[in-house]
Amino acid sequence: MLVDTDLSAYRIAAEPYYRPVGDEVAVFEAAWLHRLPVMLKGPTGCGKTRFVEYMAWRLHQPLITVAAHEDMTAADLAGRFLLTPEGTVWHDGPLTQAVRHGGICYLDEIVEARQDTTVVIHPLTDARRILPLEKRGELVSAHPDFQLVISYNPGYQSAVKDLKESTKQRFVAIDFDYPVPELEAEIVMREACVGPDLARTLVSIAACSRNLRGQGLDEGASTRMLIHAGRLAAGGVSLEAAVHAGIVLPITDDAEVREALGAAIAACLA
Numbered sequence: 001m002l003v004d005t006d007l008s009a010y011r012i013a014a015e016p017y018y019r020p021v022g023d024e025v026a027v028f029e030a031a032w033l034h035r036l037p038v039m040l041k042g043p044t045g046c047g048k049t050r051f052v053e054y055m056a057w058r059l060h061q062p063l064i065t066v067a068a069h070e071d072m073t074a075a076d077l078a079g080r081f082l083l084t085p086e087g088t089v090w091h092d093g094p095l096t097q098a099v100r101h102g103g104i105c106y107l108d109e110i111v112e113a114r115q116d117t118t119v120v121i122h123p124l125t126d127a128r129r130i131l132p133l134e135k136r137g138e139l140v141s142a143h144p145d146f147q148l149v150i151s152y153n154p155g156y157q158s159a160v161k162d163l164k165e166s167t168k169q170r171f172v173a174i175d176f177d178y179p180v181p182e183l184e185a186e187i188v189m190r191e192a193c194v195g196p197d198l199a200r201t202l203v204s205i206a207a208c209s210r211n212l213r214g215q216g217l218d219e220g221a222s223t224r225m226l227i228h229a230g231r232l233a234a235g236g237v238s239l240e241a242a243v244h245a246g247i248v249l250p251i252t253d254d255a256e257v258r259e260a261l262g263a264a265i266a267a268c269l270a
């Protein structure tokens, strides 16, 4: 027995707020026309997820998101038999749901998954467009509206944690970075409900932290962090406290780096 799934819950009803930063919308649409798999490359919190939500809305497709992790198995993606009072029932995993019914499947931080899990996507991301469900003895041909999107943060993994060449080379890639300052300030204003001066200050703080990349910080403050700090400040917390709680504390556990960042930020605020 197969439990059938209705993907209407995965449809995005209202237009997500997304400000394009380059030609990413055109590139994604061209990839969608040919159902090419897409890799969104970029640092954490720079807008990749928001972009894929926007594209799913724009293309009228359901969006199934899976956060990859190192314990994720192929069955977590493809599905498994479950014992129920009615007997043994097959449950499609999130990937199979999108493959069977059509829609965008977004595998977030794919590099976190083990390579023996990642290879499940190989026959789906070449001309075959099939998903073998060995346990069920079924070969699912991808629905015409199925598209696979993955995110990948190249700065973040060590040499031991990387995608296989044969996985990488199946994807069209779109490069993401933090939006340019003016645009980032606009996003922070809108998302954190703060005024332009505060938004610009937060963006300049982000620039300070991004300068410390490679000097103790793996990554600078993301757009997401600026929004968090902005929301704290909008909620009545002083700017210093908001920046400390929203940016400085979460970004590093290293006391020396924290001090250097604090000093850079203080110079920014002076």
Ligand SMILES: Nc1ncnc2c1ncn2[C@@H]1O[C@H](COP(=O)(O)OP(=O)(O)OP(=O)(O)O)[C@@H](O)[C@H]1O
Binding pocket: 017, 018, 019, 020, 021, 042, 043, 044, 045, 046, 047, 048, 049, 050, 051, 108, 151, 153, 179, 187, 191, 223, 224, 227
């Ligand atoms: N271009 C943009 N337009 C609108 N909002 C944006 C944009 N870029 C970033 N944001 C804001 O930044 C927040 C963080 O972005 P998002 O969650 O998409 O990051 P991400 O790159 O997917 O991060 P992760 O890799 O950690 O999942 C969003 O919730 C949104 O508020």
